[in-house]
Amino acid sequence: MRGLATYENLSNHIVILGWSGAKTERMVQHIRGDAAQRDREIVLCATGTFENPMPDQVRYVRAPALNAPDLLCRAAVANADYIIILGETDSETLAAALGAASVNAEAHMVVYFEQRGFADLLHAHCPHAECNVSLSIELMVRSAQDPGSSRVQRQLLSTLEGPTQFSLTVPNDIGEIRYGPLFAALKTEHDVTLFGMAETALGDDLILNAPSDQKINPGAILYFMSAQRIEPGDIDWSELST
Numbered sequence: 001m002r003g004l005a006t007y008e009n010l011s012n013h014i015v016i017l018g019w020s021g022a023k024t025e026r027m028v029q030h031i032r033g034d035a036a037q038r039d040r041e042i043v044l045c046a047t048g049t050f051e052n053p054m055p056d057q058v059r060y061v062r063a064p065a066l067n068a069p070d071l072l073c074r075a076a077v078a079n080a081d082y083i084i085i086l087g088e089t090d091s092e093t094l095a096a097a098l099g100a101a102s103v104n105a106e107a108h109m110v111v112y113f114e115q116r117g118f119a120d121l122l123h124a125h126c127p128h129a130e131c132n133v134s135l136s137i138e139l140m141v142r143s144a145q146d147p148g149s150s151r152v153q154r155q156l157l158s159t160l161e162g163p164t165q166f167s168l169t170v171p172n173d174i175g176e177i178r179y180g181p182l183f184a185a186l187k188t189e190h191d192v193t194l195f196g197m198a199e200t201a202l203g204d205d206l207i208l209n210a211p212s213d214q215k216i217n218p219g220a221i222l223y224f225m226s227a228q229r230i231e232p233g234d235i236d237w238s239e240l241s242t
Helices: 022-034 068-072 090-103 115-127 136-145 149-157 178-188
Strands: 013-018 043-047 059-063 084-085 108-113 130-133 164-169 191-200 222-226
Touching: 013 022, 013 090, 022 043, 043 068, 059 068, 068 090, 084 090, 090 115, 108 115, 115 130, 136 149, 149 164, 178 191, 178 222
Parallel strands: 013 043, 013 084, 043 059, 084 108, 108 130
Antiparallel strands: 164 222, 191 222
């Protein structure tokens, strides 16, 4: 409860660096809302003197700084699958991200900043980090020009409310497939709406609403909207190969 325990033996878990009150609580709720993540261990790391704010949902590690070696060790950051970082300030977030990257360069790291400059700085040192920068201004403008847009964005990202955005990776052993036939097959067989694809997870190659004849290569990442996550094994790829 006081954050003094050690979880060095954990692996394949999720580490959250930073406590932001209601924001972090919602974060945990959305993680648990995905059936695939419901039973995965979550370790919350924070500074300060408070006790575990979500004792029935997360393990808790406390230290004077989010990049403290002792905290990174006790939270088993080196063995984590996913690392989510949201500090009280962009400076604290940047320091935590660099600390986590120094012990685990393989985990998928997602980091939130208020200012683009900090995101660019982290990306220069950690190209594998996925940086999220506040989109509040863009969302406000979109809602003004297209009334109701905020509810679309909210539901698309929420695992707790209606269909949600998911992704999957195309298997490496498939034949050549095209976007149009895959779009139709996913809708007909799984009631899934395919809306984008990319060759890499973090590159600038994202294609939304791709042309019907767009070739989809093995290893490509597909983004889709669905009531629940589907896995590559749920799709009959042989029927789509040409």
